[in-house]
Amino acid sequence: MRVIMVVPTYQEADNIAWILGRLRTALPAVDVLVVDDNSPDGTGRIADEIAAADPQVQVLHRVNKGGLGAAYRHGFAHALEAGYDVIGEMDADGSHQPEQLHRLLAAIEGSDGGPAADLVIGSRWVPGGTVVNWPRRREALSRGGNLYVRALLGISVKDATAGFRLFRREALEKLDLATVRSTGYVFQTDMVVRALRAGLSVREVPIEFVERVRGDSKMSGKVAVESLRRITAWGLRERRDQLRRMWSRSRSRG
Incomplete structure (x- = not known):
C-alpha cells in the first residue's frame, strides 16, 4: 500500500523539523504531506527546505488560516489525486507519536489479528490508551x-475527537469530501459520524497521547465549546429527523 500522512501546520516552526524527522525515521516507507496555512513564523519555509532534501x-501552501478541517480536506484531495491507498492524519506538535503509527497501519490492514478497517x-x-502531562480539567473536558x-x-x-487516524482511499471517496463543510476541530467528529452512517468499518487502537512541550496549543475552551455547540445542533437535527420518519411510518401504516 502507498501510505501518506497529512500534517496540517500553523505556527509550528519549533516542531515541524523534529516531528518530520521522527516520522521519516519510524516508518521510512510512509510519505508526508505538510499543509501549511501561511504560518507567519516560517513553518512553511522550513517544510519546503525539508521537502527539497x-x-x-x-508541502502545500494555503493562502489563509482556514481551520483544521479545511486543511485536511485540501490535503486529502491532493493525496487522492496522487493515488495513495491509505491517507492519514496527525498533528505537528508531537502529541501523536510517529513511533506508534505502526499500530494504526496494522489495524487498517488487519495484520494485528483484528478485522481490517x-x-x-x-x-x-x-483500554490501553493514555494521556501524558494533561491537567485533570482538560482530561475531564475531553472524556466528557x-x-x-x-x-x-x-x-x-x-474517541471521536481524536486526530491520529488512517483512512482507506475508498472510504474517503465514499464520504465525498466535497460535501463536508466542517472547517475547525469539529471536522474530526463529523468524519467519524459520516463514516459510520455510510456503513464503513471503524476501529480504535490505543495510543499514548503526549501534551506538546513547545509552541502554543490551538485548542482552547472557546474552540471546544464551539465544537460541542455544532455537535449539539447535529444531534438535535438527527433526533428531529428520526421522529419525523417514525411519524411518517406510523401514518402510512394507519
Missing part, C-alpha cells in the same frame, strides 16, 4: 465531550 516529503483511530480513551458525543449522536466510538 527528501522526495517523500511534500476503513477508518482507524488512535484512541486515548479505549466524547461521552456527550456518544450519547447525543448514538455512536460507540470512544
Whole structure:
C-alpha cells in the first residue's frame, strides 16, 4: 500500500523539523504531506527546505488560516489525486507519536489479528490508551465531550475527537469530501459520524497521547465549546429527523 500522512501546520516552526524527522525515521516507507496555512513564523519555509532534501516529503501552501478541517480536506484531495491507498492524519506538535503509527497501519490492514478497517483511530480513551502531562480539567473536558458525543449522536466510538487516524482511499471517496463543510476541530467528529452512517468499518487502537512541550496549543475552551455547540445542533437535527420518519411510518401504516 502507498501510505501518506497529512500534517496540517500553523505556527509550528519549533516542531515541524523534529516531528518530520521522527516520522521519516519510524516508518521510512510512509510519505508526508505538510499543509501549511501561511504560518507567519516560517513553518512553511522550513517544510519546503525539508521537502527539497527528501522526495517523500511534500508541502502545500494555503493562502489563509482556514481551520483544521479545511486543511485536511485540501490535503486529502491532493493525496487522492496522487493515488495513495491509505491517507492519514496527525498533528505537528508531537502529541501523536510517529513511533506508534505502526499500530494504526496494522489495524487498517488487519495484520494485528483484528478485522481490517476503513477508518482507524488512535484512541486515548479505549483500554490501553493514555494521556501524558494533561491537567485533570482538560482530561475531564475531553472524556466528557466524547461521552456527550456518544450519547447525543448514538455512536460507540470512544474517541471521536481524536486526530491520529488512517483512512482507506475508498472510504474517503465514499464520504465525498466535497460535501463536508466542517472547517475547525469539529471536522474530526463529523468524519467519524459520516463514516459510520455510510456503513464503513471503524476501529480504535490505543495510543499514548503526549501534551506538546513547545509552541502554543490551538485548542482552547472557546474552540471546544464551539465544537460541542455544532455537535449539539447535529444531534438535535438527527433526533428531529428520526421522529419525523417514525411519524411518517406510523401514518402510512394507519
